[in-house]
Amino acid sequence: MLFYIMNLGILSKKKHAITRVVYEEIINQLKAGLPDPDKNELFKYFPYLAVPQHIDDLEKNYDPYNIFALHITEYFCDLFASQYIHDCSNSYLEYITQNQGVFTDTHPSTVNRVIFINDHLEKKDGYLLKKYKVVIKGITKLDIEKRAKDFTSNNFENLLPAEVTDPQQLHSLFIYGWKVWLGNWETLAQMAGIEFKMNSFNVYGIVNNLIEKSIGNYIILKEWNEVKSQKV
Amino acid sequence: MTLSKDQILERIKARELCISPLLEESQIGDMAIDFRLGTDFLVTIHSSNPFIDASLNNDDRFPIKSSFQETRRKLGETFLFHPNQTVLASSLEYIKLPKNVYAELSMRSSYLRLGLSVSAIIQPGYCGCISMELTNMNKVPLNLTVGAAMIQGRFFTLTKDSNYFFKKRKYMCQVRPVISAVAGDGDFKYLREIWKKNNYITE
Structure with missing residues (x-):
């Protein structure tokens, strides 16, 4: 990172x-x-x-x-x-x-x-x-290149944060979020078991929250595991 | 029926119950899971409003949010909690409950002994970080560590599935504490009409 x-x-x-x-x-x-x-x-x-x-x-x-x-x-x-x-x-x-x-x-x-x-x-x-x-x-001395590492996940569609294991995947969260935002909200609702009709405010909130938590979880786990591996 | 440790682990393995991140498996006890204090807080402050208006008369003239201030700590940092202060916090863990399981929250004994209290129920199918409405009942301030396991959740099964999202929810996939949405309670419109009628208010 x-x-x-x-x-x-x-x-x-x-x-x-x-x-x-x-x-x-x-x-x-x-x-x-x-x-x-x-x-x-x-x-x-x-x-x-x-x-x-x-x-x-x-x-x-x-x-x-x-x-x-x-x-x-x-x-x-x-x-x-x-x-x-x-x-x-x-x-x-x-x-x-x-x-x-x-x-x-x-x-x-x-x-x-x-x-x-x-x-x-x-x-x-x-x-x-x-x-x-x-x-x-x-x-x-640097090339313009693809720096977001692709990963596949359907966690957002199941209303869960994505499990990121590589810092390059963090960039892909944004791409994933856009995919959900631009995708079919009815499919999202179906996968997530949402029965009411979602509006843009609901979908935006869900995607934003899940991106935030996915990033947060990556940082928390990294810090925790690094300290644990040092056997403090 | 209360879920035992084995039953909780089975549900997690089957991805019916999700807890993310679960930093240590030891957080899962014989009949409860310990949850950690998250990084975000909403703290009550003295604002220009004379009081927090949670009544039916709040037309957003005195928004509840103006009485709260957001603050954030990193994992391992501390948060000073003043006497009689109410603080909205979230669990570090994001959870998703199965459709036939609900949870009851209570303070872990070690924190209960310091004068902290919390009480909440999490509905079946809920997903998001757990909202922790904490009150320091002690007469002295308490310094708390972000990431410390402070509350415990006991899980109970229902005989029938319940879909959390069968109707619009005020709080969806929340990942940080959210201000009370009490003003959005549907009953207020009826109570307001009764109040107007009883007070001969015609506008």
Whole structure:
């Protein structure tokens, strides 16, 4: 667990460094001339780059809070999170932004963010994904990879905390919770023996509580067993 | 019929009775299971409200939650319990009871002797951490350890299954203490009407 928290710290400290390198390399390569497919991909993710004058402005005026830098950072954050929660961030984004198709000064469009992460998870790396992965590796010496270990359980459906034995499985609890939340609540009710009609408040509460207790139990058992094994 | 140790173990093995985590099998005694003090607490505090309004007149003007404060400890840390204080705590263990078993809770003798009391029944089919409504009846403060086995549950069988979730429940799969939902008691709407009628209140 500590290892991943350390990774998180390192990456978060280096977030601006990653943004800056991706920013500068994209601008330089665009100006030097990119093959059409790569250029079109960039224009899809950053539509304002299609205007040559904007590229000049961005080149001269780097600022971590300009639109291009902020969008690069957002894509990076999505990519980073997907290591732990896979495509769950897509569900959340679609929920809070109602599948927004346009970008803002601070955020890329949700549609593009979802495509970006899905392409990554489906291993369909285009120019931009490859760019991020090379830059991240260069700066942090770490690869973007799947860090949530899959496990199968139907404990939540039986209203029980999941039994987690590996710290990497802790990340999967979030994915499992989303699966239950997005799944068929009638099936959940049937498995759990719930006869009344559940609403979103009930399901949300159950999933949230069970994730919390699953994590809590993992920590408690780890601490207990570690001390016991030392025969204090 | 009270469940014996063997019967409790059989039910656990068959996954009819779930206790998670069960740190030590020795928590299961001849006729009861010891449960540990959990990490979360709701403590009564002096708030801007003059009293806790658990009456039919509470229209959420004086929410009960404003008289409680949440606090959390880690396993092995301590919690100071003041005289005459009521504290809502939870068991460290999350439990799920079979449909034909209910449990009665009491304080373990060692803690009873210190002036602590608890009393509760857990219904068949209940799942969640056990709510521990603790009162320090002593005249002096008590320092308690999170994770200590403080209460015991005795388990009894019913002749017929009972489904805990046949109706909406105020408390579902709770994993930390939850404020009293007394204001949600359905009878209040009738009692309120009677009170209004007897007091000639027409609005």
